[in-house]
Amino acid sequence: MNERETLKINQEGHLEIGGADCVELAKSFGTPLYVFDEAQIRRMMRSYRDTLQREYKGNGLVLYASKAFSCKAMYAIANQEGIGADVVSGGELYTAMQVNFPAERIYFHGNNKLPSEIELALDYRVGCIVVDSLTEAERIEGEAEKRGIVQRVMLRINPGVEAHTHAFVQTATPDSKFGFSVFDGSAEEMVSALLKMRHLRLVGYHSHIGSQIFEKASFVLAVEKVLDFAASMRLKYGFAPSELNMGGGFGIWYTDEDRRISADGYGEYLSALIQAVRTQCREKELPLPRLLIEPGRSIVGEAGVTLYTVGAVKEIKGLRKYVAIDGGMFDNPRYCLYGSKYTALLANRAAEKPTELVSLAGKCCESGDLIGVNMELPEAHIGDIVAVLSTGAYNYSMASNYNRNLIPPAVLVREGKAEYIIRPQRYEDLVRFDALPDSLK
Numbered sequence: 001m002n003e004r005e006t007l008k009i010n011q012e013g014h015l016e017i018g019g020a021d022c023v024e025l026a027k028s029f030g031t032p033l034y035v036f037d038e039a040q041i042r043r044m045m046r047s048y049r050d051t052l053q054r055e056y057k058g059n060g061l062v063l064y065a066s067k068a069f070s071c072k073a074m075y076a077i078a079n080q081e082g083i084g085a086d087v088v089s090g091g092e093l094y095t096a097m098q099v100n101f102p103a104e105r106i107y108f109h110g111n112n113k114l115p116s117e118i119e120l121a122l123d124y125r126v127g128c129i130v131v132d133s134l135t136e137a138e139r140i141e142g143e144a145e146k147r148g149i150v151q152r153v154m155l156r157i158n159p160g161v162e163a164h165t166h167a168f169v170q171t172a173t174p175d176s177k178f179g180f181s182v183f184d185g186s187a188e189e190m191v192s193a194l195l196k197m198r199h200l201r202l203v204g205y206h207s208h209i210g211s212q213i214f215e216k217a218s219f220v221l222a223v224e225k226v227l228d229f230a231a232s233m234r235l236k237y238g239f240a241p242s243e244l245n246m247g248g249g250f251g252i253w254y255t256d257e258d259r260r261i262s263a264d265g266y267g268e269y270l271s272a273l274i275q276a277v278r279t280q281c282r283e284k285e286l287p288l289p290r291l292l293i294e295p296g297r298s299i300v301g302e303a304g305v306t307l308y309t310v311g312a313v314k315e316i317k318g319l320r321k322y323v324a325i326d327g328g329m330f331d332n333p334r335y336c337l338y339g340s341k342y343t344a345l346l347a348n349r350a351a352e353k354p355t356e357l358v359s360l361a362g363k364c365c366e367s368g369d370l371i372g373v374n375m376e377l378p379e380a381h382i383g384d385i386v387a388v389l390s391t392g393a394y395n396y397s398m399a400s401n402y403n404r405n406l407i408p409p410a411v412l413v414r415e416g417k418a419e420y421i422i423r424p425q426r427y428e429d430l431v432r433f434d435a436l437p438d439s440l441k
């Protein structure tokens with residue numbers, strides 16, 4: 001069913017993920033449930049890592065963009081695969097450090113890092129901080145001085161290439177809260193400022209042009225623009241980057257409107273980047289930098305499915321059919337946020353062809369609480385197990401306790417055997433941080 005063998009339909013007609021029967025998983029662990037296929041996560045990490053090794057003499061590092069799905073198990077897997085991690089908050093950093101993730105392989109991002117987060121990053125001695133404001137740079141300088149260290153930093157720049165699914169645009173005046181524009185002089189001012197700071201060592205540039213991108217040409221153009229900037233900074237300041245971080249953003253399959261890319265196919269995206277870096281550095285007479293990429297969605301997105309139980313079916317005659325499940329925007333807010341599209345099937349009748357278009361409704365008190373509209377499904381009945389595919393990225397990590405619903409647990413499947421990587425919440429957990437002032441007792 002899925003060319004990477006993450007998903008299969010077994011002899012009972014049930015959906016399997018990583019060799020585990022989804023109906024059995026729903027019985028054992030309950031629903032809603034996030035399920036992850038460990039083999040697929042590792043395949044993706046290895047594909048990027050090995051391409052870098054083969055085609056760039058290993059002169060670089062793959063950083064798992066952990067915002068896609070952050071939990072101890074993910075950092076442990078990334079560490080075992082010998083890759084690094086990108087973190088964007090003290091919380092992600094703390095989680096990584098709980099499994100002794102090598103701090104030198106951590107890159108810390110964020111457009112407004114809190115003073116306490118900067119201190120934590122320096123205390124842990126993270127490998128690199130990606131600077132996104134002058135105030136932040138000055139703060140890192142001060143904290144590094146206090147500790148008597150020199151902190152490696154990169155500068156996040158905005159090369160004026162914006163890309164989204166199936167399209168990219170070049171903009172001269174990019175409007176973004178991230179990075180410094182190469183067009184209005186602000187990136188240059190930052191280079192000049194960073195080079196003067198005695199406790200910072202500027203190692204290079206970072207750029208991330210968007211997410212769910214399928215066009216290799218957009219990454220190639222971004223490399224060209226970043227290295228144009230690097231070349232002009234070398235002329236002016238004599239600084240050539242020893243590292244180049246081109247971010248993440250490789251697209252994944254959600255529905256048949258998207259391309260299906262094999263693990264090797266993702267390696268080809270990295271090959272295109274490597275090729276562009278080699279060509280541009282040759283043309284601009286820049287030394288070849290250490291190359292970093294930060295894939296998140298493509299590492300973990302298709303490795304995950306979410307299982308739900310159908311609790312109600314409601315037809316508004318001539319208009320729409322709602323299939324209501326026991327999850328919703330509290331475990332997957334992406335339809336509400338971006339109108340994202342998903343593919344769903346009935347895990348207990350997985351071989352059945354879809355016969356109708358339905359809206360998959362969550363259980364929150366919000367009309368807009370949907371996982372999707374016009375989704376193809378066979379006729380669903382109460383008790384059916386719905387599997388929503390490609391939910392590994394930006395689902396759990398964006399989940400909330402809205403309506404005081406419990407965030408579902410997650411299991412990791414390895415050779416057909418599932419174990420918790422996120423344990424179930426209980427109602428006690430919901431009130432754990434509530435406080436009752438004396439006047440209300």
Ligand SMILES: Cc1ncc(COP(=O)(O)O)c(C=O)c1O
Pocket residue numbers: 065068086109208210211212247248249250294295296297298393
């Ligand atoms: C700086 C940065 N790096 C990497 C990523 C990961 O992108 P993706 O999950 O699309 O690969 C993001 C996502 O927003 C990002 O902002």
